[in-house]
Amino acid sequence: MAWFLTVQRRSDLVMEIGSFKIGDLSTEIRQPHLFLTLRPWIDVGSVGTRSLNFVEQYLTSESLGQLDRPGDFYDFTRYRPQLKRVSGTRKIELPNTTIRYAKGPGEHDFIFVHALEPHNQAEKFIESLIELITSMKISRYIQIGSMYGSSPHTRPLAVTGQATEKIVQGQLDGLMAIRPSRYEGPTSIIALLTEQLQSLNIDTLSMMVQLPPYIGLEEDRKGQETVLKLLDVLYKFSYDLSDVHRQGNMQYREIEKAVQADPQTQGMIERLEETYDANNTSNTDENSAFE
Numbered sequence: 001m002a003w004f005l006t007v008q009r010r011s012d013l014v015m016e017i018g019s020f021k022i023g024d025l026s027t028e029i030r031q032p033h034l035f036l037t038l039r040p041w042i043d044v045g046s047v048g049t050r051s052l053n054f055v056e057q058y059l060t061s062e063s064l065g066q067l068d069r070p071g072d073f074y075d076f077t078r079y080r081p082q083l084k085r086v087s088g089t090r091k092i093e094l095p096n097t098t099i100r101y102a103k104g105p106g107e108h109d110f111i112f113v114h115a116l117e118p119h120n121q122a123e124k125f126i127e128s129l130i131e132l133i134t135s136m137k138i139s140r141y142i143q144i145g146s147m148y149g150s151s152p153h154t155r156p157l158a159v160t161g162q163a164t165e166k167i168v169q170g171q172l173d174g175l176m177a178i179r180p181s182r183y184e185g186p187t188s189i190i191a192l193l194t195e196q197l198q199s200l201n202i203d204t205l206s207m208m209v210q211l212p213p214y215i216g217l218e219e220d221r222k223g224q225e226t227v228l229k230l231l232d233v234l235y236k237f238s239y240d241l242s243d244v245h246r247q248g249n250m251q252y253r254e255i256e257k258a259v260q261a262d263p264q265t266q267g268m269i270e271r272l273e274e275t276y277d278a279n280n281t282s283n284t285d286e287n288s289a290f291e
Contacts (some may be wrong), residue, residue: 018128022065033140042145045220053225059102073118122189149210152272161206221248
């Protein structure tokens with residue numbers, strides 16, 4: 001069922017949803033799915049950010065909104081404002097959580113949230129996201145991220161996560177593309193969002209790419225390619241990943257050259273390979289699709 005935004009209007013052009021200000025959106029939104037990536041906690045190698053940016057550009061997304069007062073949530077001595085000059089005029093951009101929108105090629109449209117982890121009023125931040133999701137009648141929430149894990153650069157990158165929808169989980173299980181996470185330990189307040197959305201019977205999906213722990217690429221294109229291939233399986237985007245694939249191969253070839261000169265790192269890689277292969281002995285053929 002399609003729907004129109006119906007929220008409190010603050011002016012003819014701006015609407016309020018929780019702590020967000022949303023631009024006037026008169027277009028019809030069809031059964032929307034929401035993608036979220038979180039910086040800096042789970043965006044190692046900018047995998048989530050670059051993946052969302054790629055899909056947004058492919059679908060020709062448009063800006064939809066942001067937090068009205070980001071200083072309520074962020075310490076600007078930790079996330080620094082950026083000074084830019086536009087046609088000779090100074091412009092200050094505050095760190096913020098931003099929202100974009102795109103029409104989908106199928107029956108679903110898409111909302112993209114680039115979230116910054118809050119320093120203050122974290123519960124209010126989560127409440128505002130829940131209000132955004134429920135107000136816009138989001139039917140599926142997808143969290144995309146990356147962290148240093150147990151994947152050696154010599155193997156397809158592992159992905160951990162889980163879907164609440166049996167059909168979606170079945171698709172992923174069929175590919176052997178995502179393993180359930182057994183992680184316990186420190187996490188982000190954003191984990192509460194998934195938990196609370198599930199209590200509201202909103203479908204959720206998480207994808208966490210496990211990057212090699214001994215490299216520190218600012219933009220890991222192999223990680224980006226891994227996420228984009230999984231999203232293509234789910235949504236049949238049919239985008240061209242040849243450039244991302246080429247850049248990822250170039251990056252990892254350079255890594256291979258560097259580790260050949262470091263016996264200590266070579267030993268770490270051998271141990272990671274043994275563990276990886278032991279966990280994926282029956283998945284070799286399926287995982288090769290993500291090389």
